Amino acid sequence: MNRQNSLQLKSLSKTNIFLSYLRNLNERGKKEIIYYRRLKELQRIMNNHALNTFFQPIIDLQSGKTIGFEAFNRPQSTHLFPNTEVFYDFVGQSNQVFLFECFCRNLSLKRFIERSKNNQLQCPPLIFINIHPFVLLDSNYHSGETLQLLSDLGVEPNQVVFELTERTSVTDFALFEKVLSNYRSQGYRIAIDDVGSGYNSLKTLIYLKPEFIKLDRSLIHQIDQNKEQQHLVRLIIDYAKKSSTKIIAEGIERLEDLAFIQQQGIDYGQGYALGRPHEEIKDGNSQVIWNNIHVHSK
Numbered sequence: 001m002n003r004q005n006s007l008q009l010k011s012l013s014k015t016n017i018f019l020s021y022l023r024n025l026n027e028r029g030k031k032e033i034i035y036y037r038r039l040k041e042l043q044r045i046m047n048n049h050a051l052n053t054f055f056q057p058i059i060d061l062q063s064g065k066t067i068g069f070e071a072f073n074r075p076q077s078t079h080l081f082p083n084t085e086v087f088y089d090f091v092g093q094s095n096q097v098f099l100f101e102c103f104c105r106n107l108s109l110k111r112f113i114e115r116s117k118n119n120q121l122q123c124p125p126l127i128f129i130n131i132h133p134f135v136l137l138d139s140n141y142h143s144g145e146t147l148q149l150l151s152d153l154g155v156e157p158n159q160v161v162f163e164l165t166e167r168t169s170v171t172d173f174a175l176f177e178k179v180l181s182n183y184r185s186q187g188y189r190i191a192i193d194d195v196g197s198g199y200n201s202l203k204t205l206i207y208l209k210p211e212f213i214k215l216d217r218s219l220i221h222q223i224d225q226n227k228e229q230q231h232l233v234r235l236i237i238d239y240a241k242k243s244s245t246k247i248i249a250e251g252i253e254r255l256e257d258l259a260f261i262q263q264q265g266i267d268y269g270q271g272y273a274l275g276r277p278h279e280e281i282k283d284g285n286s287q288v289i290w291n292n293i294h295v296h297s298k
Contacts, residue, residue: 034080037080038080038081038090038094039094039096041078041080041081042090042091042094042096042100043096045075046096046099046100046103049107050075050076051073051074051075051104051107052073052074052075052076052279053071053072053073053074053107053108053111053112053279054071054072054073054074054277054278054279055069055070055071055072055112055115055277055278055279055280055281055282056069056070056072056270056275056276056277056278057069057270057274057275057282057283057284058070058126058128058248058268058269058270058284059268059269059270059274059275059284059285059286059289060267060268060289061249061258061261061262061266061267061268061269061289062262062289063286063289064284064286064287064289064290065286066125066275066283066284066286067125067126067268068125068126068127068128068161069112069125069126069127069128069281070128070130070163070270071108071111071112071127071128071129071130072130072277073104073107073108075087097132097135098135098138101131101132101135102135102145104129104130105129105131105146106149108127108129109127109129109149109150109153109155109160110149110153112127112281113153113154113155115279115280115281116281118280118281124155124156124159125159126159126160126161126189127155127159127160127161128161128163128191129160129161129162129163130163130165130193131162131163131164131165132164132165133164133176136162136176136179136180136183137175137176137179146160147186156187157186157187157188158187158188158189160187160188160189161188161189161190161191161211161212162183162188162189162190162191163191163193163214164190164191164192164193164208164210165193165194173203173204173207173208176207176208177207177208177209180208180209189210189211189212190208190209190210190211190212191210191211191212191213191214191248192204192205192208192210192212192213192214193214193216193250194214194216195213195214195215195216195219195236196215196216196218196219196232196233196236197216197218197219202239205239205243205245209243209245210245211245211246212245212246212247212248213236213240213245213246213247213248214247214248214250214270215233215236215247215248215249215250215266216250216251217250217251217271218251219232219233219249220249220250220251220252220257220261220271221251221253221254221257222254222256222257223257223260223261224254224256224257224259224260230260233261233264233266234264237264237265237266246267246268247266247267247268248266248267248268248269248270249261249266249268249269249270249271250270250271251270251271252269252270252271252272252273252274253271253272253273254273255273255288255292257273258273258274258288258289258292259292262289262292273285273288274288274289
């Protein structure tokens with residue numbers, strides 16, 4: 001009887017292992033099907049230019065003047081890509097990163113010029129283009145193609161700011177510094193995003209020497225109430241002044257936050273309190289800047 005029970009247990013164990021294998025195989029098959037469906041949808045989006053492009057103003061916190069715009073490209077919500085985060089997570093995991101980055105860069109620039117024609121801006125604004133830092137290192141990426149596109153569109157390279165947004169640490173600083181020097185020699189400028197989020201270290205700022213530092217929204221939100229945030233922001237401000245770097249505070253949604261960073265002398269700001277992203281090119285809310293300065297100067 002014991003022998004029979006033992007054989008039954010072994011048989012049951014083998015059956016469970018086999019069923020587990022079939023379940024895993026089934027799950028893997030489902031994931032592969034979803035991956036290829038998403039890949040096909042991504043290729044369709046690029047072929048049809050099926051992204052919505054938005055532009056959010058960046059404002060001088062003392063004069064209220066709009067100095068530039070950051071471009072955002074967003075897909076329509078679908079069952080394959082229910083939100084923007086899922087979409088960009090997939091792009092990052094696919095083999096389409098390089099092609100997609102180039103596609104977005106060109107799309108943003110073309111739409112910026114097209115929509116700027118209907119807006120009488122005081123002077124040529126800066127256009128901040130999000131780009132994965134490793135794309136700049138890719139040997140397939142030719143900056144000459146961007147220069148040709150800018151020439152065709154009538155845009156000067158010094159209007160373009162490459163905003164390094166990927167929250168992946170740069171490891172080969174010497175190589176990256178050399179690559180960025182090449183882009184700067186052509187007139188482009190560099191911004192480091194997410195500073196203060198924990199992803200980009202101070203070492204990144206020191207080696208890459210960006211023209212713009214973009215403070216992460218986590219540093220700005222309720223900064224008037226948080227001594228630790230204030231201390232870190234003051235340290236970055238001190239570094240920026242000594243290195244002739246301009247600071248852009250992101251995620252400004254409260255007037256109290258705006259008042260604090262204005263008093264600290266931060267150069268520029270971006271956020272819903274100053275102007276939401278729009279498909280049209282719209283100047284930021286200069287009135288809120290002037291009102292805030294007036295209220296807190298009393």
